[in-house]
Amino acid sequence: MRVVSGIQPTGNLHLGNYLGAIRNWVRMQDEMAEGQECLFFLADLHAISMPHDPAELKRATLEMTAALVACGIDAQKSVLFNQAQVPHHAELQWLLNGTARMGWLNRMTQFKDKSGKNREGASVGLFTYPVLQAADVLLYQTTHVPVGEDQKQHLELARDIAQKFNNDFASDDAPVFTLPEPISPPQAARIMSLRDGSKKMSKSDPSEMSRIELVDDADTVMKKVKKAKTDPEPLPSESAGLVGRPEALNLVTIYAAVSDISVDDVLREYGGEGFGKFKPALAELLAETLRPISSRFNELLTDREALDAILARGASRARELGRPTLDATYAALGFVR
Ligand code: TYM
Numbered sequence: 001m002r003v004v005s006g007i008q009p010t011g012n013l014h015l016g017n018y019l020g021a022i023r024n025w026v027r028m029q030d031e032m033a034e035g036q037e038c039l040f041f042l043a044d045l046h047a048i049s050m051p052h053d054p055a056e057l058k059r060a061t062l063e064m065t066a067a068l069v070a071c072g073i074d075a076q077k078s079v080l081f082n083q084a085q086v087p088h089h090a091e092l093q094w095l096l097n098g099t100a101r102m103g104w105l106n107r108m109t110q111f112k113d114k115s116g117k118n119r120e121g122a123s124v125g126l127f128t129y130p131v132l133q134a135a136d137v138l139l140y141q142t143t144h145v146p147v148g149e150d151q152k153q154h155l156e157l158a159r160d161i162a163q164k165f166n167n168d169f170a171s172d173d174a175p176v177f178t179l180p181e182p183i184s185p186p187q188a189a190r191i192m193s194l195r196d197g198s199k200k201m202s203k204s205d206p207s208e209m210s211r212i213e214l215v216d217d218a219d220t221v222m223k224k225v226k227k228a229k230t231d232p233e234p235l236p237s238e239s240a241g242l243v244g245r246p247e248a249l250n251l252v253t254i255y256a257a258v259s260d261i262s263v264d265d266v267l268r269e270y271g272g273e274g275f276g277k278f279k280p281a282l283a284e285l286l287a288e289t290l291r292p293i294s295s296r297f298n299e300l301l302t303d304r305e306a307l308d309a310i311l312a313r314g315a316s317r318a319r320e321l322g323r324p325t326l327d328a329t330y331a332a333l334g335f336v337r
Pocket residue numbers: 004005006007008009016017018019020021022043046132133136137145146147148149150151188189190191192200201202
C-alpha cells in the first residue's frame with residue numbers, strides 16, 4: 001500500500017479540506033504498517049496555474065506546512081514536502097505529456113470552472129494541471145489517494161495515462177506505473193459553501209463568510225455559522241427530509257463528520273429543532289475541534305527554521321522514493337542518458 005496526496009498552498013486550510021481529505025491523511029498515516037510511509041505534499045507547482053503573488057505563495061507554503069502538522073501529520077512518520085523541492089514531479093509530467101490526450105484534458109471540469117468564459121486567456125498550466133497531478137501520484141507507485149470528491153476526475157485521468165503508457169511502452173508482466181485508487185470519506189467528500197449550498201467550500205471563494213478556516217477563533221466560527229444560509233423549516237427527523245434543502249444538509253453533514261456519526265444520528269438528536277438551537281451547538285462543536293489545531297499552528301509558525309527543515313528532509317526522502325520510477329519511465333521511452 002502506498003498513500004500519496006497533495007494540497008495547493010493558496011489561502012488557508014478550511015473545513016472542506018480538513019473533513020474531505022486531511023483528516024483521512026492523518027488516519028491513514030496512523031494506520032500504516034511499520035516501515036511504510038505515506039507521502040503528503042504542498043502542490044506549490046500547481047499553485048502557479050492561476051494568477052499568483054510570489055510573496056503570498058511563500059507565506060502560504062509555510063503556513064500550510066504548519067497547518068498540516070497541527071492537524072496531525074507527523075513528519076517523522078510521513079514524508080511531508082513541497083513539489084518545488086522535488087524536480088522529479090515536473091520531469092515526469094513532461095514525459096507523460098506525450099501520453100496524455102488533448103481530448104482527455106478538454107473534458108476536465110476543473111479547467112472549465114477555473115477558466116470560466118476566458119478560455120483563451122487561461123494559462124497553459126491550468127490546462128495541463130491534471131498531467132502534473134498524474135505525475136504526482138504515478139511517480140511513487142501510489143495505490144491509494146485520499147481526496148475529496150472534486151479530485152476524483154483528475155485521478156481517473158491519472159489512471160488513463162498510466163494505463164495507456166503501460167500499454168504503449170511496457171510489457172504486461174512489468175508495467176511502469178501502478179493504477180491509483182481515489183478514496184473519499186463517505187460523509188464529508190463534499191463540504192459546501194456556507195453562503196450557497198450548491199457550491200463547494202473553497203479557498204478561492206471571495207467571501208470569507210463562505211468557509212470556516214482551521215485558524216478561526218471561537219467568535220469567528222460562531223459568527224460564520226450563525227450567518228450561514230439556511231431555510232425557515234425545522235430540521236427533519238430523517239435524512240430523506242433533507243432532500244432539496246442543500247444548506248440544511250450541509251450543516252448537518254458537517255456536524256456528523258466532525259463528531260464521526262451519521263446524518264441520521266444527528267437528526268435523531270436535533271430533528272424537529274430549528275436552526276436557532278442547532279447552529280450554536282454546531283458552532284460550539286467546531287470551535288472545540290479547532291481550538292487545539294489553531295493553538296499548535298500558531299506555535300509552529302514561530303519557528304521558520306523548523307518548518308524549512310521539515311520540508312527539506314521530506315523532499316530528500318521523496319527524491320529517493322521517486323527516482324526508480326522516473327528512471328524506468330525514461331528507459332521505457334528510449335532515452336539515452
Ligand atoms: P485542493 O488544494 O483544492 O484541496 C485539497 C484537498 O481538499 C479536498 N477538498 C474538499 N473536500 C471536501 N469538500 C470540499 N469543499 C473540499 N475542498 C477541497 C480536495 O478534494 C483535496 O483532496 N489538485 C489538488 C491538489 C493535488 C493533488 C495531487 C491531490 C495536486 N496533486 C495529487 C491528490 C494527488 C487540489 O487542488 O486540491
